[in-house]
Amino acid sequence: MGRLLILLSLFSLAIALVLIFSLSGFVRDRAVHQLARDDAQQTSKLVFQSLYSAMRKGWNKKEIAEIIGRLNENFPDLKINVYRGEIVAHQFGEMSGEHAVITGDAALRTALDSGQAALLFPSKDSIRYLYPVIAKQECLVCHTQSHVGAVHGVIDITYPIQTLKVSFSEVTNTIIAYTLAVMAVIFTILYLQFRYLRTLLRELKSANEELKNFAYVVSHDLKAPLRAISSLADWLSTDYAEKFDAEGKEQMRLLISRVHRMDDLIDGILMYSRVGREKETIVAVNLNKLLHDVIDSLAPPASITITIEDSLPTIMTEPTRIQQVFQNLLSNAIKYMDKPEGKIRIACSTEGKQWKFSVADNGPGIRQRHFEKIFQLFQTLAPRDRVESTGVGLALVKKIVEMYGGHIWIESTVGEGSTFFFSLPRTSATPISTSTHGTQA
């Protein structure tokens, strides 16, 4: 997976480089040519104007040479030539009377015949600009055998573009270099992050695997001797019943009860470790129905009334897990109830994108300094001999709620009761109609 990612990024980098280079070359050439053409156009106009005034006095070769000499001095980069009709004809076509007829290059002929300038690219490093000198009406005074629009001469400017190209390339190369550097840094960071994540994932996988093995070891290897102790203690107290006095019998009873407690603790660890490890199918769970089932299974004593105050939503979740949440919260409220008339109220409201559930009781309440502790594994507030408890329930509830992206908290007044709140993301759009008259359970 990692290797594939590296290969892919290298491949895309190569493609990007080729694209950037060919594109930048293309863009550069276009820009350089445009620049050169504009420059040549300007220059040739100047040349033409200088020459034209000379020509009006008649084509004097010497004068023209002087003008060209001066122009070449002014524009040292340019190679300027002026051809008269004969030379044009010699180079590009043939003479017809006093003017040249272009027969060679078709593009040049079209350009010159229509009186437009032509741009030629004789080599990579230069462009050649041909500016036709076209006969006007006034020219015909002297050039009696010509006609308006005939090509009488050509101003030929060769323009070196290498320096332009180089300076352009420098700019684009700098941009490309910076882009590449930035890309390299980004790729390196991405790669490092990927490696870090992969290591993390591997560690997580092995930790998970270890937890699974651990749970397996606990369930098999710790329970087997425990069962043996339990059986042997049972047989001892049956087979040797007459040999035990009252104290001995009490000790055997305590021994067996501790074995049972240890068995419960092991079951608790297993249950706790299964949350998130064993996935259940996520289905729509009608909490009204689920709660009635939970309350039925808990069979609360007649002195305790459980009220569901709001109509509860149907949520998308793992049924066993949400059942464990309510079952533990309710069984705690029932188990620790210290009032002759116990009242447990279940409520639900929407808060933004979350459901907020609450289970409130009028039991003994919990001191604020214990608020954190009660959610930790194996933590109980009463001695285990008084209230048989593994201290797994609330830790399990917290783990389940947080696994689903919610959180759990408690509000309590000592002597008056406690309210456990937990939130869950609203996974289903079932609206809750807040009924004023609660449902009696």
Add this chain to the structure above:
Amino acid sequence: MKITDKPILLVEDDKVDVMTVNRALKEIHVTNPVVNKENGEEALKYLRDSKNEKPCIILLDLNMPIMNGIEFLQVVKNDGLLKRIPVVVLTTSDEQQDKMSSFDLGVAGYMAKPVDYRQFVEVMRTIDAYWTISEVPQ
């Protein structure tokens, strides 16, 4: 058990668990002889020896050395001569994976060994009652 003279094959490595099964069977007056083998391999050797009578039921532990319960099931359930002998898994494992593997391999039942001996007697009583009523191919 419906057939009282055929042996019960108990594949179990824990000595106290063997004692527990024997004691529980005696307590509920099951008279079938109990043959104990310590692991899957030993049990297979016993089953494939023609001198031995085929058991009416196999009580199988899962967590054993050399050849565990699942591996034993994979062999037995692919053996035409052995695959019809009902196998009841008796294990400590409450793992979903073990239950799925066992039933995939056609076990007749899956019992979690309770820590409490009294409860274990009840488990054995139920197994006996069921296999007294249920017909089995001869």
